[in-house]
Each structure stands twice: as C-alpha cells, then as structure tokens.
Amino acid sequence: MQPWRLITNSSSNAFYNMAVDEAIMILHSKNEVPPTLRFYSWKPAALSLGYFQKTKKEIDYQNCQKEGIDLVRRLTGGRAILHDRELTYSLIIREDYKLLANSIEKSYQQISRGLVSGLQQLGIPAELKAVERGKKAPLGHSAACFDAPSWYEVILDNKKLIGSAQRRKNGTILQHGSLPLTMNAEKIFKLLNYSSEEQRKKARRTFSLKSTSLKKAGYNFSHSELENAIAAGLAQVLGIELEKSKLTEAENELAKKLASEKYKSQNWNFKR
Template structure:
C-alpha cells in the first residue's frame, strides 16, 4: 500500500527505541509481512539495541563464525537476520530499515540499483551531520584477504564511505514482492569486542583481521570528533531520506497486527535454536 498526495508520496516513519536482538529482527519481518498484505504503507524505521548483539547473515553458520559461549558471558545476544551478508556487532549505533514494495516507483528492479537509492537517503542525512560521505561505485572489488565473518570488512556496490572507509553496512532481502533493507550506522566501533567473539584459527589470525578491519571501517565519532546526541542523528537521517527520496515521512507506530506478529516471531523464530543454528 502506498499513499500519494499530489506528487508527494507518503511513507510512515517509526522509531522503536531500544529492543533486544530477537525483537528488532521480528519487527522488521512483521512490517515486511504486513506491507506485503497491503496493511501498512512503505516504512522507514530507526531502532537501537539493548543489550548489544551480534547479527548473523542469513547463510552464516553460527558455530563456525561466532563464539556463542563467550557472547553469553559478555552479555552479547546472537540472532540470525533475514538478510544475507556477514556478522555485525550492534551496540552504539543507529540502525535503519526500509520496507517498500518492489513495484514502488522509486525502487529500481535490481538489488544493487535499489541500494543506490536508499544509500542516497543515508548520504543526505550524514551531510546534515557535517559528515562528507561518498557512495562506493558499482562492482567495486572485494578483498579476499579479509575476514569472511565481519560485515564492515567488505564494501558492496553503493555502500557509504568516508575517506575510503566504510561507515554504513547494509543488507537486503526481497519476499512477497517486498524489499526489506536494513543497515547499521555506528556511532562507535568496538573492534576489540567484535574480534574477540568472532572465531578464527588463532589469536594471531584474529589480530591480523582486526587490523585489516580498522583500516577499512570507520564510525561517526571517529569522523566528527564530537558527541552527537541521538535526537540529532535521528533527525538528520530522517530529513536525509525525506529530501533524497522525495517522500513525506509521517510519524507513526506499529499497528496491532504488526505488534502481534512480531511477538509471535520473537518466540517461534528469532529466539529459537532452530532458527539461529539454521546452518
């Protein structure tokens, strides 16, 4: 469902605040499902994580990629995403999700080109924060020397960089004729913690991969060298999406159906061993 007022398309904007890992992933899927049923409009959501969490790409093997026991000791949750890609440590960051029909007039048919459209919103938002980012070119090669486990070690087509370093990681899935793209825009990067809980052949390999990661990734704090309040980051990114996509963002909330479905998905899917140990 999409609402058009003259030439201005109306999308819903939601901030759901802090949630645990299973709840965050369940809400994204609930919005996708309800949008596919025509029950809710295209939606931009901003959210946060408490406690910190590792999200695995859909096809990653938990036992191969992450030390789950150590994560439990450190109070880090682990959850599998609907989307592909590599592991991400979510802590001090703004996480966004975009849910929109594949047939929406703003969305190109291909995954990579739709990435470019959505990255335009992030780019405009970062500019409002004084961060001069750039969109990586299409088909930029990936280094085979870097860890296959960590998301910010690789740069996909049309992802965002600052001074050549990746500042936002995103992933996309398409189901029921609907696009779900979500991504992480970190305020801080805790490379020590990330490379402590990821699995490697040994400590030397982990340290080598961590240094490669730090050479390829950055965060808002490193770029701005100032403490940016959450409200300022959220407002800037919201305005960035609004201006870059040319949509009107109406503040809303989850519907009763989305809330009910998300609660079901938390229990039946995202907190289950069957899902999180899927591969």
C-alpha cells in the same frame, strides 16, 4: 504515492528488533500497513548474523554468552555485526510501488544516496563507495561486516561507515543497516572463530583500517539528530513524504510471535 510511516526512538532486544522488521514486511506485503522507515537501537548489545552464515563455524557462541551478547540471525544476507552503541535503520516497501530499482545493486545505490544526503546535512562528509571499473566488489576477509566497503556503501574518509543488507520476499523489499556511533574492534573479534590468534589479530587490524564510526571520525550526534537528518535525506532523494507514526496492534502481536517462536529459537539461529 501514499505517505510513508516514520517510526523512531525504539530500543529493544535483538529478537524483537528483527521480528519487527519482518512483521512490517509481512503486513506491508499484504497492503495492511504503509511503506515504512524505522529507526531503532539494541538493548542489550547483540551480534547479528547474515542469513547464510554458518553459526558454529564462524561464531564463538560461548564468548557471546560470557560477554552478555545476544545472538540472532537476520532475514537479510551479509556478515556479522555487533550492535552496541549505534543507530539502525530499516526501510520496507513493496516492489510494485516502483520507487526502487529492480536491481538490488541499483536500489542499494538509491538508498545509500539518501543516507549520504542526510549525513551531509549534519556536516559529515560521507560519500558512496564508487564502482571501480574492471574490479569485483570487495568481499572482505572475515566474518565481520565492516572489514571492507562494497560498491555504493556509505563511507567516510574512505572507510566503511554504514553496513547495510537487503532482502526481497513476496514482492517486498526490506533493507536495514547499522550506523555505529562508536566501535570496539577488540570486542567484535572476541566473538568470532579463528584457527589461530595470529589470524584473529590480522583480521582485527584489517577491520580497523577499513571501518570507522562517528566518534572515531570526530562526530558526536544524538539519535534524534541523526534520525531527523537521515529521514530528511531519504525523503529528499527518494521523493517521499514521511509521517511520524507507530506500529499497529497487529504488527506488535506478530512481532512478539516471531520473536518468541523464530528469532529466539536455536533452530533459526543455528540453522546453518
């Protein structure tokens, strides 16, 4: 297998971040760029919605604007994530490479094993959420992603540490996920709609019990330390070779177009 690209130290707004992931996915599906592992962060902070979420029903857009929080819909499923002080990863590879399982659940497990391996190299005792026989995967009780870890997600102290989502399109896999360095539950739940303040408080309490961040767990690592360790963990578990690189001119141009015409548009972000 050809070496993968490793792209690091990128900080952009929500619209460009999501556009870059899709641009890589499109051009990799055409075999114009290699499989890619990318790390990035968000500036300014943003709330990303899962592809199927109902914006007006679930999100308080006025509060997002008031708090200076960008709102963007992801290409992937799942629930809302507040991206603030965090490290985000994305992994893109065509299915015909046959590196990841055909099953979304099994491929999710493979990637999570790599994430866990990387965190453990830093002395963080992360684990995979084990499947409990006879039980359905936890679905959570709110519009927020981190309120319950599902099977094979990365946990720490039995709390969800990394929230990930996957999309398969045109024979290509995109998985991206959020590793919070810190987490502000109060801020997150200001941005979500509830029928009463009591419901909001109850959801926030559950979220605080079921989720964690590196700082909450007592760890303080830089982006570069986390990137290096997680890249090494994924390379080891998946059996791949990584070479540092950057986006091509074609990817940059496509990402700018997607950011402007799709990810910034009300049609996309309020399509449901």
